Amino acid sequence: MHTFLHLSVVSIFVSQMANAVPTDTDPAGFSHAYQEYNQAVKANNQTDIITYARQAYELGAVKFGVDSLDSAKLAINWANAIVEQSKQKNSGRVVQDNQVEKAQQLFEFALGVYRQQLTENDIDIIDPLIGVAQTTADDAYANKVLFEAIEIAQKSDHELTVAEVKTLAFYRLTGTEFYTRTVRNFAVDAYEIYVSKLPENAIKRVNATYLYGALNEAMGKHTKAIDALVEVIKQYQALPYSHPHELRAHALLVDIYQKRGQRDKATEHCVAIGKMTPWSEQQEQTPLFRTPPDYPMSYVSRGKSGWVKLQFTVDEQGFVQSPQVLESKGGSLFEKESIEALSQWRYAPKFVDGKPAKGTSTVRLDFTLG
Structure with missing residues:
Protein backbone atom coordinates (compact mmCIF):
# COMPACT_ATOMS: atom_id res chain seq x y z
CA MET A 1 0.00 0.00 0.00
CA THR A 174 7.85 6.68 -5.04
CA GLY A 175 7.97 2.97 -4.30
CA THR A 176 6.16 2.03 -7.52
CA GLU A 177 7.51 0.71 -10.81
CA PHE A 178 6.92 4.19 -12.22
CA TYR A 179 9.52 5.83 -9.99
CA THR A 180 12.07 6.96 -12.58
CA ARG A 181 14.82 9.54 -12.72
CA THR A 182 12.27 11.94 -14.16
CA VAL A 183 9.99 11.43 -11.16
CA ARG A 184 12.92 11.78 -8.78
CA ASN A 185 13.81 15.07 -10.44
CA PHE A 186 10.29 16.36 -9.78
CA ALA A 187 11.40 16.92 -6.18
CA VAL A 188 14.45 18.86 -7.36
CA ASP A 189 12.34 20.94 -9.74
CA ALA A 190 9.90 21.79 -6.95
CA TYR A 191 12.73 22.74 -4.60
CA GLU A 192 14.23 25.11 -7.16
CA ILE A 193 10.87 26.76 -7.81
CA TYR A 194 10.13 27.25 -4.12
CA VAL A 195 13.60 28.71 -3.52
CA SER A 196 13.05 31.22 -6.31
CA LYS A 197 9.46 32.14 -5.40
CA LEU A 198 9.00 31.82 -1.63
CA PRO A 199 10.74 33.34 1.43
CA GLU A 200 13.18 31.06 3.22
CA ASN A 201 10.84 30.43 6.14
CA ALA A 202 7.80 29.45 4.04
CA ILE A 203 6.73 25.96 5.14
CA LYS A 204 6.39 24.62 1.60
CA ARG A 205 9.89 25.78 0.80
CA VAL A 206 11.32 24.28 4.00
CA ASN A 207 9.57 20.95 3.35
CA ALA A 208 10.93 20.94 -0.20
CA THR A 209 14.39 21.70 1.16
CA TYR A 210 14.16 18.71 3.48
CA LEU A 211 13.16 16.43 0.61
CA TYR A 212 15.99 17.83 -1.52
CA GLY A 213 18.46 17.15 1.29
CA ALA A 214 17.15 13.63 1.87
CA LEU A 215 17.43 12.81 -1.84
CA ASN A 216 21.00 14.07 -1.99
CA GLU A 217 21.86 12.05 1.11
CA ALA A 218 20.46 8.93 -0.54
CA MET A 219 22.53 9.61 -3.66
CA GLY A 220 25.70 10.12 -1.62
CA LYS A 221 25.90 13.84 -2.44
CA HIS A 222 26.71 14.73 1.13
CA THR A 223 27.78 18.34 0.69
CA LYS A 224 24.48 19.32 -0.93
CA ALA A 225 22.60 17.24 1.62
CA ILE A 226 24.32 18.91 4.57
CA ASP A 227 23.63 22.43 3.28
CA ALA A 228 19.94 21.65 2.77
CA LEU A 229 19.41 19.81 6.05
CA VAL A 230 21.16 22.47 8.11
CA GLU A 231 18.85 25.04 6.50
CA VAL A 232 15.81 22.92 7.42
CA ILE A 233 16.90 22.76 11.06
CA LYS A 234 17.54 26.50 11.12
CA GLN A 235 14.03 27.30 9.88
CA TYR A 236 12.17 24.78 12.05
CA GLN A 237 14.02 25.82 15.18
CA ALA A 238 12.20 29.15 14.88
CA LEU A 239 8.86 27.39 15.25
CA PRO A 240 7.21 27.05 18.70
CA TYR A 241 6.93 23.27 18.22
CA SER A 242 9.02 20.33 17.01
CA HIS A 243 8.42 19.39 13.39
CA PRO A 244 9.05 15.81 12.20
CA HIS A 245 11.27 17.09 9.39
CA GLU A 246 13.51 18.79 11.95
CA LEU A 247 14.03 15.47 13.74
CA ARG A 248 14.62 13.64 10.47
CA ALA A 249 17.09 16.27 9.32
CA HIS A 250 19.10 15.82 12.52
CA ALA A 251 18.99 12.02 12.05
CA LEU A 252 20.20 12.22 8.44
CA LEU A 253 23.03 14.50 9.50
CA VAL A 254 24.10 12.01 12.17
CA ASP A 255 24.31 9.33 9.49
CA ILE A 256 26.20 11.57 7.06
CA TYR A 257 28.74 12.82 9.61
CA GLN A 258 29.37 9.32 10.96
CA LYS A 259 30.04 8.03 7.45
CA ARG A 260 32.44 10.92 6.90
CA GLY A 261 34.22 10.21 10.17
CA GLN A 262 33.12 13.55 11.68
CA ARG A 263 32.01 12.12 15.01
CA ASP A 264 31.94 15.43 16.86
CA LYS A 265 29.48 16.92 14.36
CA ALA A 266 27.39 13.76 14.56
CA THR A 267 27.32 14.14 18.34
CA GLU A 268 25.84 17.63 18.02
CA HIS A 269 22.82 16.21 16.23
CA CYS A 270 22.53 13.15 18.49
CA VAL A 271 22.23 15.50 21.45
CA ALA A 272 19.73 17.72 19.61
CA ILE A 273 17.45 14.75 18.95
CA GLY A 274 17.77 13.58 22.55
CA LYS A 275 16.62 16.98 23.73
CA MET A 276 13.59 16.86 21.44
CA THR A 277 12.42 13.29 22.08
CA PRO A 278 11.39 11.36 25.20
CA TRP A 279 13.42 8.42 26.47
CA SER A 280 11.77 5.25 27.72
CA GLU A 281 13.70 2.65 29.67
CA GLN A 282 10.98 0.14 28.79
CA GLN A 283 11.59 0.06 25.03
CA GLU A 284 14.39 -0.26 22.53
CA GLN A 285 15.83 3.08 21.46
CA THR A 286 16.06 3.76 17.73
CA PRO A 287 19.65 3.99 16.47
CA LEU A 288 20.51 7.12 14.51
CA PHE A 289 23.46 5.42 12.86
CA ARG A 290 24.05 1.71 12.61
CA THR A 291 26.28 -0.72 10.80
CA PRO A 292 25.02 -4.30 10.39
CA PRO A 293 26.99 -7.07 12.05
CA ASP A 294 29.01 -9.33 9.79
CA TYR A 295 27.59 -12.80 9.29
CA PRO A 296 30.28 -15.31 10.33
CA MET A 297 31.35 -17.12 7.15
CA SER A 298 31.84 -20.38 8.99
CA TYR A 299 28.19 -20.20 10.06
CA VAL A 300 27.06 -19.36 6.53
CA SER A 301 28.71 -22.50 5.18
CA ARG A 302 26.96 -24.55 7.86
CA GLY A 303 23.58 -22.84 7.34
CA LYS A 304 23.42 -21.60 10.92
CA SER A 305 21.04 -18.85 11.97
CA GLY A 306 20.41 -17.26 15.33
CA TRP A 307 19.97 -14.08 17.32
CA VAL A 308 21.57 -12.04 20.06
CA LYS A 309 19.90 -9.79 22.64
CA LEU A 310 22.18 -7.18 24.18
CA GLN A 311 22.00 -4.55 26.87
CA PHE A 312 24.10 -1.41 26.62
CA THR A 313 24.57 2.12 27.91
CA VAL A 314 24.08 5.21 25.77
CA ASP A 315 26.34 7.94 27.12
CA GLU A 316 25.70 11.68 27.17
CA GLN A 317 26.97 12.06 23.59
CA GLY A 318 25.01 9.16 22.14
CA PHE A 319 27.87 6.65 22.00
CA VAL A 320 27.32 3.01 22.94
CA GLN A 321 29.18 1.83 26.03
CA SER A 322 29.51 -1.55 27.75
CA PRO A 323 27.45 -3.78 25.43
CA GLN A 324 26.65 -7.06 27.17
CA VAL A 325 24.93 -10.20 25.90
CA LEU A 326 21.70 -10.98 27.76
CA GLU A 327 20.60 -13.94 25.67
CA SER A 328 21.61 -15.54 22.41
CA LYS A 329 20.98 -18.48 20.13
CA GLY A 330 23.20 -19.94 17.44
CA GLY A 331 26.77 -19.60 18.65
CA SER A 332 29.40 -17.37 20.20
CA LEU A 333 30.46 -15.83 16.88
CA PHE A 334 27.04 -14.21 16.60
CA GLU A 335 27.68 -12.64 19.99
CA LYS A 336 31.14 -11.41 18.97
CA GLU A 337 29.94 -9.81 15.73
CA SER A 338 26.95 -8.23 17.47
CA ILE A 339 29.12 -6.55 20.11
CA GLU A 340 31.55 -5.25 17.49
CA ALA A 341 28.76 -3.79 15.36
CA LEU A 342 26.78 -2.31 18.24
CA SER A 343 29.87 -0.54 19.56
CA GLN A 344 29.84 1.64 16.41
CA TRP A 345 26.20 2.69 16.63
CA ARG A 346 24.97 6.13 17.65
CA TYR A 347 21.85 7.03 19.60
CA ALA A 348 20.09 10.10 20.91
CA PRO A 349 21.08 10.44 24.57
CA LYS A 350 18.63 10.43 27.44
CA PHE A 351 17.82 13.84 28.94
CA VAL A 352 17.24 14.40 32.66
CA ASP A 353 16.30 17.86 33.98
CA GLY A 354 17.22 19.39 30.64
CA LYS A 355 20.71 17.83 30.48
CA PRO A 356 22.03 14.77 28.64
CA ALA A 357 22.57 11.74 30.87
CA LYS A 358 23.48 8.09 30.54
CA GLY A 359 20.65 5.69 29.78
CA THR A 360 20.29 1.93 29.39
CA SER A 361 18.63 0.18 26.49
CA THR A 362 18.44 -3.21 24.78
CA VAL A 363 18.45 -4.46 21.23
CA ARG A 364 18.01 -7.80 19.51
CA LEU A 365 20.01 -8.60 16.36
CA ASP A 366 18.79 -11.44 14.17
CA PHE A 367 21.02 -13.50 11.90
CA THR A 368 18.97 -15.16 9.16
CA LEU A 369 20.10 -16.71 5.92
CA GLY A 370 18.04 -15.91 2.87
Whole structure:
Protein backbone atom coordinates (compact mmCIF):
# COMPACT_ATOMS: atom_id res chain seq x y z
CA MET A 1 0.00 0.00 0.00
CA HIS A 2 1.35 3.37 -0.97
CA THR A 3 1.37 6.67 0.83
CA PHE A 4 -0.78 9.32 -0.80
CA LEU A 5 -1.05 13.00 -0.04
CA HIS A 6 -4.02 15.36 0.09
CA LEU A 7 -3.98 18.08 -2.54
CA SER A 8 -5.21 21.61 -2.46
CA VAL A 9 -3.34 23.05 -5.43
CA VAL A 10 -6.03 25.48 -6.44
CA SER A 11 -9.28 26.47 -4.81
CA ILE A 12 -11.61 23.50 -4.77
CA PHE A 13 -14.70 25.66 -4.68
CA VAL A 14 -13.95 28.48 -7.10
CA SER A 15 -17.26 28.89 -8.92
CA GLN A 16 -19.85 31.54 -8.21
CA MET A 17 -21.53 29.12 -5.82
CA ALA A 18 -22.24 31.83 -3.27
CA ASN A 19 -24.14 33.82 -5.89
CA ALA A 20 -26.05 30.72 -6.93
CA VAL A 21 -27.33 29.97 -3.42
CA PRO A 22 -30.54 31.77 -2.49
CA THR A 23 -30.47 33.50 0.87
CA ASP A 24 -34.22 33.65 1.46
CA THR A 25 -35.76 30.27 0.73
CA ASP A 26 -34.07 26.91 0.33
CA PRO A 27 -36.64 24.12 0.48
CA ALA A 28 -34.05 21.44 -0.26
CA GLY A 29 -31.86 22.49 2.67
CA PHE A 30 -28.73 22.98 0.58
CA SER A 31 -27.90 26.40 2.03
CA HIS A 32 -27.97 25.08 5.56
CA ALA A 33 -25.82 22.03 4.71
CA TYR A 34 -23.27 24.12 2.83
CA GLN A 35 -23.05 26.73 5.59
CA GLU A 36 -22.58 23.99 8.17
CA TYR A 37 -19.86 22.49 6.01
CA ASN A 38 -17.99 25.81 5.85
CA GLN A 39 -18.29 26.26 9.62
CA ALA A 40 -16.96 22.73 10.17
CA VAL A 41 -13.98 23.48 7.93
CA LYS A 42 -13.19 26.64 9.90
CA ALA A 43 -13.47 24.69 13.18
CA ASN A 44 -11.48 21.75 11.74
CA ASN A 45 -14.26 19.42 12.93
CA GLN A 46 -13.60 16.37 10.78
CA THR A 47 -16.79 14.54 11.77
CA ASP A 48 -18.97 17.47 10.77
CA ILE A 49 -16.90 18.20 7.67
CA ILE A 50 -17.59 14.78 6.20
CA THR A 51 -21.24 14.79 7.31
CA TYR A 52 -22.10 18.14 5.79
CA ALA A 53 -19.89 17.70 2.73
CA ARG A 54 -21.97 14.67 1.86
CA GLN A 55 -25.25 16.45 2.56
CA ALA A 56 -24.19 19.48 0.52
CA TYR A 57 -23.25 17.27 -2.41
CA GLU A 58 -26.47 15.23 -2.35
CA LEU A 59 -28.70 18.31 -1.97
CA GLY A 60 -26.61 20.32 -4.42
CA ALA A 61 -27.00 17.66 -7.09
CA VAL A 62 -30.76 18.14 -6.84
CA LYS A 63 -30.53 21.91 -6.73
CA PHE A 64 -27.98 22.54 -9.50
CA GLY A 65 -28.25 19.38 -11.55
CA VAL A 66 -26.15 16.27 -11.17
CA ASP A 67 -23.88 17.11 -14.11
CA SER A 68 -23.28 20.75 -13.18
CA LEU A 69 -19.88 22.21 -12.33
CA ASP A 70 -21.21 23.15 -8.90
CA SER A 71 -22.16 19.54 -8.19
CA ALA A 72 -18.75 18.40 -9.37
CA LYS A 73 -17.04 20.79 -6.97
CA LEU A 74 -19.27 19.64 -4.13
CA ALA A 75 -18.27 16.07 -4.99
CA ILE A 76 -14.61 17.04 -4.68
CA ASN A 77 -15.29 18.56 -1.25
CA TRP A 78 -16.86 15.31 -0.06
CA ALA A 79 -14.09 13.19 -1.59
CA ASN A 80 -11.41 15.31 0.07
CA ALA A 81 -13.19 14.95 3.42
CA ILE A 82 -13.09 11.15 3.00
CA VAL A 83 -9.39 11.27 2.15
CA GLU A 84 -8.62 13.42 5.19
CA GLN A 85 -10.57 11.07 7.44
CA SER A 86 -8.57 8.12 6.14
CA LYS A 87 -5.30 9.97 6.78
CA GLN A 88 -6.30 10.74 10.36
CA LYS A 89 -7.22 7.12 11.00
CA ASN A 90 -4.01 5.78 9.48
CA SER A 91 -1.30 8.15 10.72
CA GLY A 92 -1.08 10.30 7.62
CA ARG A 93 -1.57 7.53 5.06
CA VAL A 94 -4.54 7.00 2.79
CA VAL A 95 -5.38 3.31 3.09
CA GLN A 96 -7.53 1.78 0.40
CA ASP A 97 -10.95 0.75 1.72
CA ASN A 98 -14.59 1.10 0.72
CA GLN A 99 -14.70 4.74 1.76
CA VAL A 100 -11.60 5.64 -0.23
CA GLU A 101 -13.08 3.80 -3.21
CA LYS A 102 -16.11 6.07 -2.79
CA ALA A 103 -13.77 9.08 -2.83
CA GLN A 104 -12.24 7.84 -6.07
CA GLN A 105 -15.71 7.52 -7.62
CA LEU A 106 -16.46 11.10 -6.61
CA PHE A 107 -13.20 12.37 -8.08
CA GLU A 108 -13.85 10.42 -11.29
CA PHE A 109 -17.34 11.91 -11.53
CA ALA A 110 -15.96 15.43 -11.04
CA LEU A 111 -13.22 14.82 -13.58
CA GLY A 112 -15.78 13.73 -16.16
CA VAL A 113 -17.86 16.88 -15.61
CA TYR A 114 -14.78 19.09 -15.77
CA ARG A 115 -13.65 17.52 -19.03
CA GLN A 116 -17.07 18.15 -20.55
CA GLN A 117 -17.52 21.72 -19.40
CA LEU A 118 -14.06 23.24 -19.14
CA THR A 119 -11.39 23.82 -21.75
CA GLU A 120 -8.83 21.08 -22.20
CA ASN A 121 -6.05 22.70 -20.16
CA ASP A 122 -8.13 24.55 -17.57
CA ILE A 123 -6.13 24.63 -14.33
CA ASP A 124 -9.19 23.55 -12.31
CA ILE A 125 -8.93 20.08 -13.87
CA ILE A 126 -5.81 19.51 -11.76
CA ASP A 127 -7.88 19.01 -8.60
CA PRO A 128 -9.83 15.92 -9.68
CA LEU A 129 -6.78 14.53 -11.50
CA ILE A 130 -4.76 14.62 -8.30
CA GLY A 131 -7.73 13.30 -6.35
CA VAL A 132 -7.95 10.30 -8.64
CA ALA A 133 -4.20 9.70 -8.35
CA GLN A 134 -4.27 9.71 -4.57
CA THR A 135 -7.22 7.35 -4.24
CA THR A 136 -6.65 4.80 -7.00
CA ALA A 137 -4.77 1.60 -6.23
CA ASP A 138 -3.74 1.39 -9.91
CA ASP A 139 -0.21 2.81 -10.10
CA ALA A 140 -0.23 2.95 -13.90
CA TYR A 141 -3.42 5.00 -13.88
CA ALA A 142 -2.02 7.27 -11.16
CA ASN A 143 1.11 7.80 -13.24
CA LYS A 144 -0.98 8.73 -16.30
CA VAL A 145 -3.21 11.29 -14.59
CA LEU A 146 -0.32 12.83 -12.65
CA PHE A 147 1.64 13.51 -15.81
CA GLU A 148 -1.49 15.06 -17.29
CA ALA A 149 -1.83 17.27 -14.21
CA ILE A 150 1.81 18.36 -14.51
CA GLU A 151 1.33 19.21 -18.19
CA ILE A 152 -1.70 21.35 -17.40
CA ALA A 153 0.14 23.09 -14.56
CA GLN A 154 3.09 23.87 -16.84
CA LYS A 155 0.82 25.31 -19.53
CA SER A 156 -0.85 27.52 -16.91
CA ASP A 157 2.46 29.31 -16.39
CA HIS A 158 1.91 29.22 -12.63
CA GLU A 159 5.18 27.95 -11.21
CA LEU A 160 4.01 27.37 -7.64
CA THR A 161 1.25 25.10 -8.92
CA VAL A 162 3.84 23.21 -10.98
CA ALA A 163 5.96 22.78 -7.86
CA GLU A 164 3.08 21.46 -5.77
CA VAL A 165 1.85 19.01 -8.41
CA LYS A 166 5.37 17.70 -9.01
CA THR A 167 5.89 17.21 -5.28
CA LEU A 168 2.66 15.24 -4.99
CA ALA A 169 3.57 13.17 -8.04
CA PHE A 170 6.96 12.38 -6.51
CA TYR A 171 5.42 11.08 -3.28
CA ARG A 172 2.66 9.14 -5.03
CA LEU A 173 5.00 7.35 -7.46
CA THR A 174 7.85 6.68 -5.04
CA GLY A 175 7.97 2.97 -4.30
CA THR A 176 6.16 2.03 -7.52
CA GLU A 177 7.51 0.71 -10.81
CA PHE A 178 6.92 4.19 -12.22
CA TYR A 179 9.52 5.83 -9.99
CA THR A 180 12.07 6.96 -12.58
CA ARG A 181 14.82 9.54 -12.72
CA THR A 182 12.27 11.94 -14.16
CA VAL A 183 9.99 11.43 -11.16
CA ARG A 184 12.92 11.78 -8.78
CA ASN A 185 13.81 15.07 -10.44
CA PHE A 186 10.29 16.36 -9.78
CA ALA A 187 11.40 16.92 -6.18
CA VAL A 188 14.45 18.86 -7.36
CA ASP A 189 12.34 20.94 -9.74
CA ALA A 190 9.90 21.79 -6.95
CA TYR A 191 12.73 22.74 -4.60
CA GLU A 192 14.23 25.11 -7.16
CA ILE A 193 10.87 26.76 -7.81
CA TYR A 194 10.13 27.25 -4.12
CA VAL A 195 13.60 28.71 -3.52
CA SER A 196 13.05 31.22 -6.31
CA LYS A 197 9.46 32.14 -5.40
CA LEU A 198 9.00 31.82 -1.63
CA PRO A 199 10.74 33.34 1.43
CA GLU A 200 13.18 31.06 3.22
CA ASN A 201 10.84 30.43 6.14
CA ALA A 202 7.80 29.45 4.04
CA ILE A 203 6.73 25.96 5.14
CA LYS A 204 6.39 24.62 1.60
CA ARG A 205 9.89 25.78 0.80
CA VAL A 206 11.32 24.28 4.00
CA ASN A 207 9.57 20.95 3.35
CA ALA A 208 10.93 20.94 -0.20
CA THR A 209 14.39 21.70 1.16
CA TYR A 210 14.16 18.71 3.48
CA LEU A 211 13.16 16.43 0.61
CA TYR A 212 15.99 17.83 -1.52
CA GLY A 213 18.46 17.15 1.29
CA ALA A 214 17.15 13.63 1.87
CA LEU A 215 17.43 12.81 -1.84
CA ASN A 216 21.00 14.07 -1.99
CA GLU A 217 21.86 12.05 1.11
CA ALA A 218 20.46 8.93 -0.54
CA MET A 219 22.53 9.61 -3.66
CA GLY A 220 25.70 10.12 -1.62
CA LYS A 221 25.90 13.84 -2.44
CA HIS A 222 26.71 14.73 1.13
CA THR A 223 27.78 18.34 0.69
CA LYS A 224 24.48 19.32 -0.93
CA ALA A 225 22.60 17.24 1.62
CA ILE A 226 24.32 18.91 4.57
CA ASP A 227 23.63 22.43 3.28
CA ALA A 228 19.94 21.65 2.77
CA LEU A 229 19.41 19.81 6.05
CA VAL A 230 21.16 22.47 8.11
CA GLU A 231 18.85 25.04 6.50
CA VAL A 232 15.81 22.92 7.42
CA ILE A 233 16.90 22.76 11.06
CA LYS A 234 17.54 26.50 11.12
CA GLN A 235 14.03 27.30 9.88
CA TYR A 236 12.17 24.78 12.05
CA GLN A 237 14.02 25.82 15.18
CA ALA A 238 12.20 29.15 14.88
CA LEU A 239 8.86 27.39 15.25
CA PRO A 240 7.21 27.05 18.70
CA TYR A 241 6.93 23.27 18.22
CA SER A 242 9.02 20.33 17.01
CA HIS A 243 8.42 19.39 13.39
CA PRO A 244 9.05 15.81 12.20
CA HIS A 245 11.27 17.09 9.39
CA GLU A 246 13.51 18.79 11.95
CA LEU A 247 14.03 15.47 13.74
CA ARG A 248 14.62 13.64 10.47
CA ALA A 249 17.09 16.27 9.32
CA HIS A 250 19.10 15.82 12.52
CA ALA A 251 18.99 12.02 12.05
CA LEU A 252 20.20 12.22 8.44
CA LEU A 253 23.03 14.50 9.50
CA VAL A 254 24.10 12.01 12.17
CA ASP A 255 24.31 9.33 9.49
CA ILE A 256 26.20 11.57 7.06
CA TYR A 257 28.74 12.82 9.61
CA GLN A 258 29.37 9.32 10.96
CA LYS A 259 30.04 8.03 7.45
CA ARG A 260 32.44 10.92 6.90
CA GLY A 261 34.22 10.21 10.17
CA GLN A 262 33.12 13.55 11.68
CA ARG A 263 32.01 12.12 15.01
CA ASP A 264 31.94 15.43 16.86
CA LYS A 265 29.48 16.92 14.36
CA ALA A 266 27.39 13.76 14.56
CA THR A 267 27.32 14.14 18.34
CA GLU A 268 25.84 17.63 18.02
CA HIS A 269 22.82 16.21 16.23
CA CYS A 270 22.53 13.15 18.49
CA VAL A 271 22.23 15.50 21.45
CA ALA A 272 19.73 17.72 19.61
CA ILE A 273 17.45 14.75 18.95
CA GLY A 274 17.77 13.58 22.55
CA LYS A 275 16.62 16.98 23.73
CA MET A 276 13.59 16.86 21.44
CA THR A 277 12.42 13.29 22.08
CA PRO A 278 11.39 11.36 25.20
CA TRP A 279 13.42 8.42 26.47
CA SER A 280 11.77 5.25 27.72
CA GLU A 281 13.70 2.65 29.67
CA GLN A 282 10.98 0.14 28.79
CA GLN A 283 11.59 0.06 25.03
CA GLU A 284 14.39 -0.26 22.53
CA GLN A 285 15.83 3.08 21.46
CA THR A 286 16.06 3.76 17.73
CA PRO A 287 19.65 3.99 16.47
CA LEU A 288 20.51 7.12 14.51
CA PHE A 289 23.46 5.42 12.86
CA ARG A 290 24.05 1.71 12.61
CA THR A 291 26.28 -0.72 10.80
CA PRO A 292 25.02 -4.30 10.39
CA PRO A 293 26.99 -7.07 12.05
CA ASP A 294 29.01 -9.33 9.79
CA TYR A 295 27.59 -12.80 9.29
CA PRO A 296 30.28 -15.31 10.33
CA MET A 297 31.35 -17.12 7.15
CA SER A 298 31.84 -20.38 8.99
CA TYR A 299 28.19 -20.20 10.06
CA VAL A 300 27.06 -19.36 6.53
CA SER A 301 28.71 -22.50 5.18
CA ARG A 302 26.96 -24.55 7.86
CA GLY A 303 23.58 -22.84 7.34
CA LYS A 304 23.42 -21.60 10.92
CA SER A 305 21.04 -18.85 11.97
CA GLY A 306 20.41 -17.26 15.33
CA TRP A 307 19.97 -14.08 17.32
CA VAL A 308 21.57 -12.04 20.06
CA LYS A 309 19.90 -9.79 22.64
CA LEU A 310 22.18 -7.18 24.18
CA GLN A 311 22.00 -4.55 26.87
CA PHE A 312 24.10 -1.41 26.62
CA THR A 313 24.57 2.12 27.91
CA VAL A 314 24.08 5.21 25.77
CA ASP A 315 26.34 7.94 27.12
CA GLU A 316 25.70 11.68 27.17
CA GLN A 317 26.97 12.06 23.59
CA GLY A 318 25.01 9.16 22.14
CA PHE A 319 27.87 6.65 22.00
CA VAL A 320 27.32 3.01 22.94
CA GLN A 321 29.18 1.83 26.03
CA SER A 322 29.51 -1.55 27.75
CA PRO A 323 27.45 -3.78 25.43
CA GLN A 324 26.65 -7.06 27.17
CA VAL A 325 24.93 -10.20 25.90
CA LEU A 326 21.70 -10.98 27.76
CA GLU A 327 20.60 -13.94 25.67
CA SER A 328 21.61 -15.54 22.41
CA LYS A 329 20.98 -18.48 20.13
CA GLY A 330 23.20 -19.94 17.44
CA GLY A 331 26.77 -19.60 18.65
CA SER A 332 29.40 -17.37 20.20
CA LEU A 333 30.46 -15.83 16.88
CA PHE A 334 27.04 -14.21 16.60
CA GLU A 335 27.68 -12.64 19.99
CA LYS A 336 31.14 -11.41 18.97
CA GLU A 337 29.94 -9.81 15.73
CA SER A 338 26.95 -8.23 17.47
CA ILE A 339 29.12 -6.55 20.11
CA GLU A 340 31.55 -5.25 17.49
CA ALA A 341 28.76 -3.79 15.36
CA LEU A 342 26.78 -2.31 18.24
CA SER A 343 29.87 -0.54 19.56
CA GLN A 344 29.84 1.64 16.41
CA TRP A 345 26.20 2.69 16.63
CA ARG A 346 24.97 6.13 17.65
CA TYR A 347 21.85 7.03 19.60
CA ALA A 348 20.09 10.10 20.91
CA PRO A 349 21.08 10.44 24.57
CA LYS A 350 18.63 10.43 27.44
CA PHE A 351 17.82 13.84 28.94
CA VAL A 352 17.24 14.40 32.66
CA ASP A 353 16.30 17.86 33.98
CA GLY A 354 17.22 19.39 30.64
CA LYS A 355 20.71 17.83 30.48
CA PRO A 356 22.03 14.77 28.64
CA ALA A 357 22.57 11.74 30.87
CA LYS A 358 23.48 8.09 30.54
CA GLY A 359 20.65 5.69 29.78
CA THR A 360 20.29 1.93 29.39
CA SER A 361 18.63 0.18 26.49
CA THR A 362 18.44 -3.21 24.78
CA VAL A 363 18.45 -4.46 21.23
CA ARG A 364 18.01 -7.80 19.51
CA LEU A 365 20.01 -8.60 16.36
CA ASP A 366 18.79 -11.44 14.17
CA PHE A 367 21.02 -13.50 11.90
CA THR A 368 18.97 -15.16 9.16
CA LEU A 369 20.10 -16.71 5.92
CA GLY A 370 18.04 -15.91 2.87
